[in-house]
Amino acid sequence: MNVNKQPTSLSSRNGDHDLYDTSEETIEKVALEFIQLVGSQYVISKLDERRLRSITKWSPASPSHIPNLVVLPQSTAEVSEILRVCSRNRIPVLGYCGGTSMPGAIAATRGGVCVDFNRMDKIVEVHKEDMDVVVQPAVNWQDLNSHLEEYDLFFPPDPGPGAKIGGMIAMNCSGTNAYRYGPMRQWVISMTVVLADGTIVKTRHRPRKSSAGYDLTNLVVGSEGTLGLVTEAVLKLTSVPKNLHVAVASFPSTHAAIKAATTLVQSGLPIYALEFLDKHSMWAINKSGLSKKLWKENPTLFLLFSGLQAAVQAQVETARRTAEENHCKEFVASARREDIDLWWGTRKSVAQSLMEMKNHPTDLFLNADTAVPISRLADMIEETHQVIAKAGLAGSTLGHVGDGNFHTVIVCPESQRDKGEDVLTWAHHRAIEFEGTVTGEHGIGFKLRDRLVDEVGPEAVAMMKKASGHALLERFR
Amino acid sequence: MNVNKQPTSLSSRNGDHDLYDTSEETIEKVALEFIQLVGSQYVISKLDERRLRSITKWSPASPSHIPNLVVLPQSTAEVSEILRVCSRNRIPVLGYCGGTSMPGAIAATRGGVCVDFNRMDKIVEVHKEDMDVVVQPAVNWQDLNSHLEEYDLFFPPDPGPGAKIGGMIAMNCSGTNAYRYGPMRQWVISMTVVLADGTIVKTRHRPRKSSAGYDLTNLVVGSEGTLGLVTEAVLKLTSVPKNLHVAVASFPSTHAAIKAATTLVQSGLPIYALEFLDKHSMWAINKSGLSKKLWKENPTLFLLFSGLQAAVQAQVETARRTAEENHCKEFVASARREDIDLWWGTRKSVAQSLMEMKNHPTDLFLNADTAVPISRLADMIEETHQVIAKAGLAGSTLGHVGDGNFHTVIVCPESQRDKGEDVLTWAHHRAIEFEGTVTGEHGIGFKLRDRLVDEVGPEAVAMMKKASGHALLERFR
Structure with a gap:
């Protein structure tokens, strides 16, 4: 076995010394137990393969945040035995499935054992x-x-x-x-x-x-x-949703687009999906070539509808009227399968499109995931645009405005990291001031641990810690 | 102060002696603190008034399950101070609002302090x-x-x-x-x-x-x-739901009614509400006179619809067709406000109607609240009818069949308590066998504590206990 030795900076964090043991001897010992349990081909100690479970293009953790060992179990009983062994030896544990976490939930900040579930895919x-x-x-x-x-x-x-x-x-x-x-x-x-x-x-x-x-x-x-x-x-x-219809509405300003979106939300109309892409996002989609269609580079709403035929048609007309009342430049709707795939696929391609705006492989893809009460959404997005502009950065806002949840994405060179992070920090605190959250859907991971305290307060975090009983606690301690 | 002395049977349960202190001296002491805090008119020690917070017609607790003291705070800060005092003195605490709990969640099984929230009603x-x-x-x-x-x-x-x-x-x-x-x-x-x-x-x-x-x-x-x-x-x-329509469908058998209901659920039709009343429930409604209309005493589905006008009409027609395919004897639908109020009000009156089937004030109103996966619902309800009949009792099944959740209600004299409780115990275990739950909506209270362990297992209950940290734990210890 070629077992990795953890950097001391990790094992000494916050008194981890007493809590965890990721020493070479201990890891070697448990590796042998795991080999007995699942077979040697499913106990991985090669550095490259361990790194793959912690650092991905979506989840750029610190180079030191790597598990000491990866194990691939095939059953609940095997997972139970692995955790029993880790618990007995005070080894921190992380799970791994798809590796698409954005706030670094797969980063092994304390090393330890990564339980990769990819053999349990039935x-x-x-x-x-x-x-x-x-x-x-x-x-x-x-x-x-x-x-x-x-x-x-x-x-x-x-x-x-x-x-x-x-x-x-x-x-x-x-x-x-x-x-x-x-x-x-x-x-x-x-x-x-x-x-x-x-x-x-x-x-x-x-x-x-x-x-x-x-x-x-x-x-x-x-x-x-x-x-x-x-x-x-x-x-x-x-x-399965029936009678799918898709619509795309192009607006002269962010304000007009978000006003139309909030009006639709507040009307209670049972729309299937209601998404916003700002003009920088639309530019990135065109630039990336990921959509087969060339789009107007305006603030844009993407809408989906489904349900009984008559209901869907009434919904599309209400959405069109609402868009037009908010100075919409163009509203197109379609029930054709190829339009649904192309138009909605375009919306879905935006994260990848923005990722491709990197000029250099080492450029950063920084992102926030704030959500606010719907009445604050227009202010939140417009202020975000101002703060990005003031920082002299290229950034986008996009996402699930029907839920008050949107992403701020900044693609920039490493040299502008601080500026970019400052924008995200501003966005987090502004969302909290607006009675919102720093994460609508991506989670806390290791990146937002301090923000969690800012958002819910030390009493709520203390209650979370209590609720954990004596769990693994890779993150919350 | 006239402070109640708890029966020793309570304070000695499961080692409560060490955990809790509900001695006369302690209760008197904290009563004085509460009077300082909220004023003497909001600290209640009269037996009758204490009993009112623990025993209601819906929640027939044991006569000994009465709090030692009732306090009525007016703010979060006052509640915080009350709990601080109780915690310091190891006094168990229960909250009280409407008093409509069916499994006895308001029963002060360990005595202690009842925090009555009725001054906090804004x-x-x-x-x-x-x-x-x-x-x-x-x-x-x-x-x-x-x-x-x-x-x-x-x-x-x-x-x-x-x-x-x-x-x-x-x-x-x-x-x-x-x-x-x-x-x-x-x-x-x-x-x-x-x-x-x-x-x-x-x-x-x-x-x-x-x-x-x-x-x-x-x-x-x-x-x-x-x-x-x-x-x-x-x-x-x-x-607010728009274009309300109500429908009532009368069936020749429980089997036919539940078959129609499960077919509707599985069709994915977005019906607003889907309720079942068996023929004994319909008989009780007629007998009680709580509905202005005299109903056919058949197994009956009550349905509500809402949405865009065209969608609602399509839904009503689909429901009618499904009912007819399942041998429905009569299907009536209406959008008139007075019909909606009368028909739906009839559904809503069934618990009270059954309560009024008591021949004597001391008769019992026993009830279960099981929920099962929808594929097991017909078997579950039909078996329940058989078990009730075999026990020689008068009982009903009714409720939220759209969710797989229904209530078994048995009204019987005290002399038949054991028989009645046996039926409910059977229903609980049968629901668990069907991968269901002993309580879809009423909760565990003090009556179903043992059932909770039967249902989720000791490991899950242990995890619940851990998750509680060091909370009040009036029930789960």
Whole structure:
């Protein structure tokens, strides 16, 4: 075994010395136990492969944030045994599924063991009549929806491509569908969770509704792997949306676009999805060539509709009228499959488009994920544009305005890192002042730990720590 | 002060001696502190008034389950001080709002202090643009909806009349609207919670969506007062449902009615509410005279629809066709306000109607609140009817079949208590076998503590205990 020695800076953080043991001897010892358990090909100690589980293009952690060891179990029982061993040896543990976390939730800030779930990727059972599905953590949400098509069933949460159920649960992800369907936590019925000491807990059975004791399901969803590792989940499903229509509305100003969006939200119209891309985002899409169509580079709303035919048509007309009342320059709508794929695919391509605006591979892709009450959204976005301009940076605002949630993305050279980070820090504090949150869907990871205290206060963080019992606590200590 | 002495059987339960102190001396001492804090008229020690907070017609606790003292605070700061005093003196604490709990959540099984919130009954602020409202715990949900009418806003959870926000949060209630809108937990954005030691925590800000740390809001909702007392809540609102239509479908058999209901659920049709009353329930409604109309005494589905006019009409026709395909004897639908009020009011009157089937004031009103996956619902309800018949009892099944949740109600003389309880115990275990829950919406209270362990297992209950940190724990210890 070639076992990595952790930099001392990690193992000594915040008195970690007493809490954790990631010494070479201990890691070598447990590696042998894991080899007995899962086989040597599933216990990884090569530096490059360990780094791959911690640092990705979406999750640029510090070079030192690397696990000492990666283990790939194949069952709940194996995960239980791995955690029992780690607990006994005081080794910190992180889970890994798709690796698409943006705030660095996969960064092994204390080293330790990475449990990679990618051998647990089965769709275990579809209950068509009950409209639920049992899955393992490494199932990708797009693959799941392909599988469910034959049952006319649909799993709504739609984070970035590549995301997998385990990570989606850990981070309480959402996406463009959350406006209609709510975030991940609304789609998890129950889970099998392995706690730090190896205890296996099933959070609940499969009824759609329950008031039986504390809601362990919701406690674990969004806990970012700090309370335990999820080895199986029962997910709620719904029927596939019918009569899809897509619309794109182009506005003369951010103010007009956001005014139209908030008016639609406040009307209670059951729109499927309501997304905003500012003109810099539209420019990046054209520049990247990721969309087959060339778009007007204006502040733009992307809308989806579905439901009974008559209802959808009425919704599209209401949306068109609202857009026009807010000085919309152009409103186009379509029910053609190819338009839906092209137009909505364009909206979905924006993160990648912005990523491609890097002039150099070492350029930074900095991003924020604030959400505010809808009445504050126009001010929040317009002020963000002013602050970006004042800093002399190139930045975009885009995202799920129907939920009051949007992303600020700044692509800049390393030399402008401080300026970029200052903009994001400003955005976080402004969102808090507006009674909002620093993260609508990406989570805290290791990057926003201090912001969490700023947002909810030390009393709430203390309550979170208490609620964790004696869990792994890779992050919250 | 005339302070009640607790029966020793209570204070000695499960080693309570070490945990709690409800001695006469201690209660007298803290009563004086509370009088200083809130004034003598708001510190109640009269037995009759203490009993009123623990035993109601819906919540028939043991005669010994009475708090030693009732305190009525007027602010979060006062609640914090009360809990600080109780914590220092090791006195158990329970909250009280509307008193409509069915599983005995208001029963002071260990005596102690009852914090009655009925002086904290203000609607603090309506944020029309953000579609949320800030309320104190003793706001009644019906009063809230009356207040919100002028804003065209609506708060969906609809438990029994008389229920108030504090208790609705504590129990994660729902009601007939949950099929469309989900249970209480989906309508609580954030809360101010006072923990056992007096610490004041705000669970989060007001964004509609958040992934910032553990979901303390969902941890507290449904925790039945064991984690802390809620002194203020921000509730999510939606627009008032438009174009209401009501329908009533009468079936030749329970099997046919439930088959029609499950077919509708599985079709994904966005019906507003979908309720079932068996023929014994319909008989009780007629017998009680609580409905102005005389109904056919058949297994019956009650349905509500709302939305755009065209969509509602299509939904009603689909429901009619589905009912007819399942041998429906009569399907009537109406959009007239007076029909909606009368027909839906009839559905809503069933608990009271059954309560009035008591032949004698000491007769029992026993009830269960099971929920199962929808594919098991027909078997569950039909087996329940068989078990009731075999026991020679008069019993009903009724409720929220759209959610797989229904109530079994047995009204019987005290002499048949054991037989009645046996039926409910059977129902609880059968629901668990069907991968369901012993409580879809009423909660655990003190009656279902053992069932909770049967349902989720000792590991999950242990995780709940851990998650409580060092809270009041009136129930879960």
